[in-house]
Amino acid sequence: MKLLNTYDDRDEAENAEQRLIGEKRLASERDATVVIYNLFGLPTWGNFHRLGMYRLDELQVLLEGRAAWLAQEKERHGEILASLTTVAKNYGLEIPQHWI
Incomplete structure (x- = not known):
């Protein structure tokens, strides 16, 4: 799995995670008062297309x-x-x- 994209909004990140096929993981990290969501998954053209990238x-x-x-x-x-x-x-x- 590799980092595919980063999101500022939890709902957007969770929606993106649901579109992926294969192994996937959503991880959050906090920096002061800001939370970002890192979406990890299989780097395939199909997954990138599903994410609109x-x-x-x-x-x-x-x-x-x-x-x-x-x-x-x-x-x-x-x-x-x-x-x-x-x-x-x-x-x-x-x-x-x-x-x-």
């Missing part, structure tokens, strides 16, 4: 209309893939070929 929703919409892309969509796709490349390296994941 890394613009995966936007990538899905882009890929559905891939045949009719304009320059703007191609540029946006490149930006998303660039950030996903960093995520993949950080979590030891491979970017699916059909996303490229």
Whole structure:
């Protein structure tokens, strides 16, 4: 398990935890009067998508209309893939070929 995200709100953190598949854990930590919630889980593209992270929703919409892309969509796709490349390296994941 790895740290997937951090939340300021307990309800939001608990909702996110419920969306994850596989091993997961929610841990809180306190700093003075502030409490933050760390969500640990399996770092998979599916879990990141369920959490609404890394613009995966936007990538899905882009890929559905891939045949009719304009320059703007191609540029946006490149930006998303660039950030996903960093995520993949950080979590030891491979970017699916059909996303490229």
